[in-house]
Amino acid sequence: MALIVQKYGGTSVGDIGRIKNVARKAIAAQREGHKVVVVVSAMSGETNRLLKLVGELTERPNEREQDVVVATGEQVTIGLTAIALGAAGGRARSFMGHQCRIVTDSTFSKARIKRIDADAIYASLDRAEIAVIAGFQGVDEDGNITTLGRGGSDTTAVAIAAAIKADACEIYTDVDGVYTTDPNVCRAARKLDRVSYEEMLELASVGAKVLQIRSVELAMKYQVPLWVKSSFTDDPGTLVCEEDAAMEDVLVSGVALDRNEVRVSISRVPDAPGVAARIFGALDQKAISVDVIVQAPPVDGKTDLTFTVGKADLVKTKDVIDHLVPEIQAGGVQVDEECCKVSIVGVGMRTHSGVAARMFKTLYKEGINILAISTSEIRVSCLIPPKYAELAVRALHTEFGLDQAA
Amino acid sequence: MALIVQKYGGTSVGDIGRIKNVARKAIAAQREGHKVVVVVSAMSGETNRLLKLVGELTERPNEREQDVVVATGEQVTIGLTAIALGAAGGRARSFMGHQCRIVTDSTFSKARIKRIDADAIYASLDRAEIAVIAGFQGVDEDGNITTLGRGGSDTTAVAIAAAIKADACEIYTDVDGVYTTDPNVCRAARKLDRVSYEEMLELASVGAKVLQIRSVELAMKYQVPLWVKSSFTDDPGTLVCEEDAAMEDVLVSGVALDRNEVRVSISRVPDAPGVAARIFGALDQKAISVDVIVQAPPVDGKTDLTFTVGKADLVKTKDVIDHLVPEIQAGGVQVDEECCKVSIVGVGMRTHSGVAARMFKTLYKEGINILAISTSEIRVSCLIPPKYAELAVRALHTEFGLDQAA
Numbered sequence: 001m002a003l004i005v006q007k008y009g010g011t012s013v014g015d016i017g018r019i020k021n022v023a024r025k026a027i028a029a030q031r032e033g034h035k036v037v038v039v040v041s042a043m044s045g046e047t048n049r050l051l052k053l054v055g056e057l058t059e060r061p062n063e064r065e066q067d068v069v070v071a072t073g074e075q076v077t078i079g080l081t082a083i084a085l086g087a088a089g090g091r092a093r094s095f096m097g098h099q100c101r102i103v104t105d106s107t108f109s110k111a112r113i114k115r116i117d118a119d120a121i122y123a124s125l126d127r128a129e130i131a132v133i134a135g136f137q138g139v140d141e142d143g144n145i146t147t148l149g150r151g152g153s154d155t156t157a158v159a160i161a162a163a164i165k166a167d168a169c170e171i172y173t174d175v176d177g178v179y180t181t182d183p184n185v186c187r188a189a190r191k192l193d194r195v196s197y198e199e200m201l202e203l204a205s206v207g208a209k210v211l212q213i214r215s216v217e218l219a220m221k222y223q224v225p226l227w228v229k230s231s232f233t234d235d236p237g238t239l240v241c242e243e244d245a246a247m248e249d250v251l252v253s254g255v256a257l258d259r260n261e262v263r264v265s266i267s268r269v270p271d272a273p274g275v276a277a278r279i280f281g282a283l284d285q286k287a288i289s290v291d292v293i294v295q296a297p298p299v300d301g302k303t304d305l306t307f308t309v310g311k312a313d314l315v316k317t318k319d320v321i322d323h324l325v326p327e328i329q330a331g332g333v334q335v336d337e338e339c340c341k342v343s344i345v346g347v348g349m350r351t352h353s354g355v356a357a358r359m360f361k362t363l364y365k366e367g368i369n370i371l372a373i374s375t376s377e378i379r380v381s382c383l384i385p386p387k388y389a390e391l392a393v394r395a396l397h398t399e400f401g402l403d404q405a406a
Numbered sequence: 407m408a409l410i411v412q413k414y415g416g417t418s419v420g421d422i423g424r425i426k427n428v429a430r431k432a433i434a435a436q437r438e439g440h441k442v443v444v445v446v447s448a449m450s451g452e453t454n455r456l457l458k459l460v461g462e463l464t465e466r467p468n469e470r471e472q473d474v475v476v477a478t479g480e481q482v483t484i485g486l487t488a489i490a491l492g493a494a495g496g497r498a499r500s501f502m503g504h505q506c507r508i509v510t511d512s513t514f515s516k517a518r519i520k521r522i523d524a525d526a527i528y529a530s531l532d533r534a535e536i537a538v539i540a541g542f543q544g545v546d547e548d549g550n551i552t553t554l555g556r557g558g559s560d561t562t563a564v565a566i567a568a569a570i571k572a573d574a575c576e577i578y579t580d581v582d583g584v585y586t587t588d589p590n591v592c593r594a595a596r597k598l599d600r601v602s603y604e605e606m607l608e609l610a611s612v613g614a615k616v617l618q619i620r621s622v623e624l625a626m627k628y629q630v631p632l633w634v635k636s637s638f639t640d641d642p643g644t645l646v647c648e649e650d651a652a653m654e655d656v657l658v659s660g661v662a663l664d665r666n667e668v669r670v671s672i673s674r675v676p677d678a679p680g681v682a683a684r685i686f687g688a689l690d691q692k693a694i695s696v697d698v699i700v701q702a703p704p705v706d707g708k709t710d711l712t713f714t715v716g717k718a719d720l721v722k723t724k725d726v727i728d729h730l731v732p733e734i735q736a737g738g739v740q741v742d743e744e745c746c747k748v749s750i751v752g753v754g755m756r757t758h759s760g761v762a763a764r765m766f767k768t769l770y771k772e773g774i775n776i777l778a779i780s781t782s783e784i785r786v787s788c789l790i791p792p793k794y795a796e797l798a799v800r801a802l803h804t805e806f807g808l809d810q811a812a
Binding site: 054056066075092 | 493500
């Protein structure tokens with residue numbers, strides 16, 4: 001007998017038929033002898049519907065009140081799911097964030113979980129109920145409703161799994177696992193049976209949208225075994241877990257593509273101490289995350305500085321840089337909206353050398369120019385012209401032996 | 407300076423434009439120097455949309471969970487209303503039932519309010535906020551979400567007004583007050599400036615749908631002055647309040663029509679002690695309210711028993727009676743779906759005699775046959791064939807001097 005947290009995303013609860021399907025899956029797990037907690041998102045489209053109502057009122061809504069509105073999406077789903085479980089012969093009880101005390105800080109719309117009342121959940125499980133918990137929402141110390149930000153239901157599920165010491169957290173979605181790369185880009189993409197937390201983090205941060213980064217971080221921190229599964233098949237899915245020796249034998253686990261970055265170049269930046277700190281400090285103050293940073297060797301006491309930011313932050317970034325350029329007496333700014341990042345990820349890189357060189361050579365052989373490079377211990381990313389995106393992914397996928405047997 | 411509770415129904419918050427209108431009205435009252443609490447319903451159509459989702463799952467939903475689902479309707483409205491108030495330059499804070507502790511019993515879907523935490527509301531008002539409170543919902547002693555039943559937002563508003571000792575409770579709706587009768591039936595109908603709690607109760611119970619009966623009972627019990635006003639005009643509306651001497655001078659305050667009753671006749675019921683108790687006890691056990699009851703004088707130890715029930719209870723009533731008829735050895739049952747009840751209401755009846763006789767005579771003059779009669783201290787009701795409904799209302803309206811000056 002195991003203690004399992006199952007999380008179902010928006011498409012998995014997108015209509016009444018699918019909610020009935022969730023009920024069947026949860027009851028099946030319970031009949032196998034497991035204790036089951038279900039975490040659900042809002043029905044697909046619902047959060048956007050609610051945000052649209054808010055948007056019709058004002059562009060700058062009070063964030064406390066916006067959270068009150070959007071938290072209803074998950075509340076509807078827990079009620080419906082508990083009703084579906086009851087109608088299918090199960091016992092169930094729904095919990096909102098404030099009922100199983102998912103206590104967060106007071107950062108409305110992107111709150112962080114501080115603690116969870118495991119006893120309320122244990123008590124429900126001890127009554128042989130399936131506990132159905134609203135994802136995405138919590139309550140602060142003063143009893144205000146908070147939400148965790150987009151994709152927050154994954155985080156709720158992992159946090160609950162950690163709090164109740166679950167044996168596994170199963171994330172049900174509309175794909176049947178984590179793939180070596182996007183199957184829409186590369187038909188040879190293969191589903192991974194296992195992937196390490198760190199690889200998953202790198203894959204998530206470079207554009208594989210299966211899991212929310214915070215939920216993977218949390219799973220790694222609390223050693224929660226995380227399964228990515230499909231709501232619509234019985235495929236075992238992918239296990240995200242601790243790295244082990246076998247994983248290190250694999251040089252590259254996945255190839256990721258991110259089309260959401262924009263390259264910004266500042267020309268003729270004075271090569272003086274503190275200038276880079278000033279630029280990136282100003283961006284940080286506006287909560288703009290910067291990714292790849294490349295600084296050219298200085299010529300005549302001036303250097304060119306290139307970095308990437310998310311497309312969504314482009315307007316804010318321009319504001320900041322346009323102010324700074326005259327202040328720091330730089331030459332000018334160039335924004336290259338056409339830009340894409342291809343990355344290879346694998347814990348095997350730690351113990352094997354030459355991986356980056358092989359990547360560059362592969363891109364070179366295909367005639368792809370590399371605009372900038374960044375690396376971590378288990379990742380190499382190259383900025384390339386976007387027209388080569390698919391070609392680069394397929395070439396790297398083949399080069400590192402990821403293609404599935406034909 | 408006064409302390410005012412304003413309640414806005416579903417049509418008054420039916421879209422974003424109307425929610426902005428609510429914000430304007432509440433801020434206007436605050437700028438006049440009043441402390442303002444706003445109670446809102448779900449946006450019109452929303453509760454039905456949610457119940458439809460539940461209905462697609464099962465005909466017999468778990469009632470605790472159904473309350474979790476439908477309570478979201480009001481939650482969305484409080485968030486949107488608070489955002490609208492903020493956007494219009496006001497200060498506001500929303501409260502769900504569990505946040506200002508509207509504690510109810512645990513009768514899901516028709517819970518009754520036990521107490522309210524006035525301090526939470528006072529604290530909000532002391533911060534110069536407009537407190538925006540979700541109608542229709544509460545929380546039981548165990549922290550479960552409850553709802554108060556259809557029209558429960560009126561009850562919430564009056565209960566809050568009583569708890570915080572408000573100077574007035576204003577019920578905003580899509581009509582501009584309480585009328586002497588339905589203006590759609592009788593063009594001469596006149597808006598009442600004042601009506602007593604007891605008259606309002608009788609009018610509400612016989613089909614004038616402006617206010618929910620429980621809210622009027624509560625207002626009477628706690629002496630809360632209740633205004634019925636239109637959201638869409640600045641008309642002062644109708645004040646529902648304590649009876650005073652001037653009201654007694656008016657013989658009849660209103661004429662009400664109820665088309666939702668069905669007449670059930672049981673023939674040849676044994677005229678023995680306990681038989682009537684058995685019949686009405688069985689109906690009561692199924693929570694069926696019985697209205698007009700007429701028992702004919704017994705012939706040969708048998709009597710005919712006629713009563714009315716709401717149309718919605720007809721199926722349940724038939725089940726009960728069909729079982730009972732052979733048990734009590736009665737002759738048979740006849741259900742007359744075509745039936746309507748016309749009533750005259752007025753506190754002046756207490757001190758004036760002959761009102762009922764004048765009513766019967768008026769109906770007789772129009773050739774209307776009376777099928778059954780029931781009375782209270784301040785009301786006379788007649789069951790008549792439905793084809794005469796409008797004629798009866800207009801004739802009585804004229805007879806008792808209610809027609810407005812042409």
